[in-house]
Amino acid sequence: GENVEQHPSTLSVQEGDSAVIKCTYSDSASNYFPWYKQELGKRPQLIIDIRSNVGEKKDQRIAVTLNKTAKHFSLHITETQPEDSAVYFCAPLKYNFNKFYFGSGTKLNVKP
Amino acid sequence: DVKVTQSSRYLVKRTGEKVFLECVQDMDHENMFWYRQDPGLGLRLIYFSYDVKMKEKGDIPEGYSVSREKKERFSLILESASTNQTSMYLCASSPSDSGEKLFFGSGTQLSVL
Numbered sequence: 001g002e003n004v005e006q007h008p009s010t011l012s013v014q015e016g017d018s019a020v021i022k023c024t025y026s027d028s029a030s031n032y033f034p035w036y037k038q039e040l041g042k043r044p045q046l047i048i049d050i051r052s053n054v055g056e057k058k059d060q061r062i063a064v065t066l067n068k069t070a071k072h073f074s075l076h077i078t079e080t081q082p083e084d085s086a087v088y089f090c091a092p093l094k095y096n097f098n099k100f101y102f103g104s105g106t107k108l109n110v111k112p
Numbered sequence: 113d114v115k116v117t118q119s120s121r122y123l124v125k126r127t128g129e130k131v132f133l134e135c136v137q138d139m140d141h142e143n144m145f146w147y148r149q150d151p152g153l154g155l156r157l158i159y160f161s162y163d164v165k166m167k168e169k170g171d172i173p174e175g176y177s178v179s180r181e182k183k184e185r186f187s188l189i190l191e192s193a194s195t196n197q198t199s200m201y202l203c204a205s206s207p208s209d210s211g212e213k214l215f216f217g218s219g220t221q222l223s224v225l
Contacts, residue, residue, distance in 0.1 A: 009152075034213060043202065043216040044155070089154060091214075099170065100145070100214060104154035 002027045006090055006103035013080050014111050021106045023090030024072040030092040033066055033073045038105075039086045047088075048075070080110045115139070118203050118217035125224050131190040133220050135203030141215075142208060144186035146170075146178065149200040149219070161186055193224045 003026035013019050023033075034049035050057045050064045050073065057064050061080075066073040073092070077084055087107050091100045119134040137144065143162050147155040147170075157170030159178040167178050175197060179187045186205075190197055203217040 006154075036214075043218050044214075045216070046213040049213065091155075099157060099160065099168075101157070101171075102147075102155040104152060 002030065002092060002094075002099075002101040004090065004092060004101050004103045006088075006106050008106060009104065010107045010109070012109045012111065015080060015082060017080055019075075019077045019080055019084070019108055019110075021075045021088055021090075021108070022072055023074065023092065023103050025090075025092040026071065027092070027094055028068075028071060029094040030071075032093040033064065034091050034093075035062075035064060035075045036089045036091065036102075037086045038089065044089060077108075080108075082110050082112050084108060085110045116203055116205055116215050116217040118201075118220050120220050121218065123220055123222045125190075125193050125222065127194060127224060129190075129193050129224075131193050131222065131224075133188040133190075133201055133203075133222070135186045135188070135205075135217055136184050137186075137205040137215070138184065139205070139207065139215075140183065141205035142183075143206045144180065145204040145206075145214070146176075146186065146188045147202045147204065148172070149202055155202065158188065193222075195224050198222060198224045 005024045031052035036044040037047045038044040061078050063076040087105045090103045116137045145160040146158045161167045161180040177189045201220045204214040206212050
């Protein structure tokens with residue numbers, strides 16, 4: 001199956017700073033690239049996703065960028081706030097193949 | 113709003129017991145999944161189902177089986193629970209096979225003593 005790696009595994013930033021989490025994958029046929037956020041004690045929820053026909057997508061303070069050639073995509077959070085503290089997972093997927101393989105997660109801590 | 117409901121939030125069982133974890137979704141989704149979540153390992157896929165009575169193995173199916181007799185319900189079965197199956201179990205569903213978002217249940221924390 002897909003080999004998915006996330007870096008870093010933990011990230012600590014000061015409130016207001018930016019945070020970047022990178023996800024690398026092995027299957028060049030992957031064409032759907034979501035990021036999930038899991039707050040402590042809660043279920044994972046989709047926060048942003050991108051498909052392979054675009055290189056970047058923004059939604060307020062979060063953005064996802066995709067580099068298909070290098071087989072990685074990144075989550076960018078600007079002006080971080082304490083409520084951004086959570087574990088973030090990537091889960092690249094290829095079309096018509098529904099096994100979502102998740103990265104091992106990145107624990108983001110935003111210090112007030 | 114999509115609702116994925118897992119029958120138990122916390123469960124304590126003894127080694128060797130047969131354990132059933134139930135999951136129900138209310139949005140007529142074709143696909144349903146069972147993951148286990150362990151610290152540092154992320155979410156690992158145990159089994160998934162893309163239709164009633166259909167199932168496919170994920171990465172770690174050993175020691176588990178599943179049942180999908182109705183579209184809305186997907187059950188995970190531990191035939192003989194072992195201590196290394198102590199984990200958080202997450203059920204999820206998605207509406208199609210074209211790469212759509214997963215909707216997760218709130219999870220079942222299973223402890224096997």
